[in-house]
Amino acid sequence: MMRFIKPFIMPAVALAAWGTALPASAQDKGPIRIGVPTAIQLQIGRDTQTGVRMAIDEINAKGGVLGRKLEMVVADETENPEQGIAAIKKLTADEKVDVMIGGYTSGVTLAQLPHIARSKTIYMEVGAASPAITQRVKSDYDNYKYIFRSFPINAAHQARGLVDFISGMLKDEMKIQNIAIVGENAKWVQDLVPILKKGATEAGANVKLSEFFDTSTSDFSPLLAKVKDSGAQYLIVILSHASSDIFVKQWYDARFPIPIGGIDVKGQDQDFFSRVGGKAISETVGNFAVRAPLTAKTLPFWDAFVKAAGTAPVYTGVGGYDAVHIYAEAVERAKSLEPDAVIKELEKTDYTGVAGKMVFDETHDVKAGPGFVNLLFAQWQADGKREVVWPKQIATGKMIPPPWMQVQ
Incomplete structure (x- = not known):
């Protein structure tokens, strides 16, 4: 069951200028429907809904888009391809949504793509990372032009962010040269x-x-x-669907003599530290947004999200929020909801979001690198506080070792 968020206005976040409203006859067409396919039982899914709802409330408070209000329709795709396909069919055939914003599991999203293409409905991915998702746009544009990944950066870009962390933080700052890499056997990790x-x-x-x-x-x-037997000095962990809670607890309970860090999606959850009884201390987790002044929108969005949801957002909350604004601005520029017209405007996107500047490449994938969205690394420290430790220019604290290890 979706969680409803009480509408509110967040004036601190800069809003787009929506232009002149259309005559009353335009408003008679009813609301613009935003479908949200997501795994609603996970924080990933709850935060997607909260981010989408926040953006909808802001835009509706300014008069909507083309004189029409926005509304959200949610479908539970779970983490199962068959259920994911059913969610897409529900939103497109039954609910007749104008756009879909959501997603989480790469395997589910890949299974959904043919059905999205047949529906000719714009789909803005905010959860899955496999590069194969947007490669369909390059290989078969006419059928798959409806697919965009607005968040997160894809697995290949994430890998490069990890390389920067290994090179800059581990090798140069901590003088660690020997690493091990372990990851769950999932499509996005196989790509990464x-x-x-x-x-x-x-x-x-x-x-x-x-x-x-x-x-x-x-x-x-x-x-x-x-x-341990490999001689590694640092363990890079990459997981999303496997149990982060079990992994971290077993690492801590064993007093494992090697620090851990990497991309631990459930380790991004605000309650993760308390959920594992503080045993995540010193784990360094890749994030796409944190409460730091990444852009002028980051801090206002972050604080408003916490006020609305009672918890800090994971990355899909950020992605869902920005995707609604990006879509709404494209519709305004196109002066139409017709998919081909909106797609042409989405391809021109140059938008400063919560986590950075957002521009789509030729495959409809959000760009990464200097000046765009990048991977950040925040470490769980005492009392569940998170300190940004990399990149150095936005670090809020120093990296600490596990409590049972001496400072290296």
């Missing part, structure tokens, strides 16, 4: 790891071990033993 290994090696790190594990793994002790 080869790029990460190659980049880390080229940066001068020694990859002592690289291994995948099943997403249903509940005993990580054999894997941790392999990492």
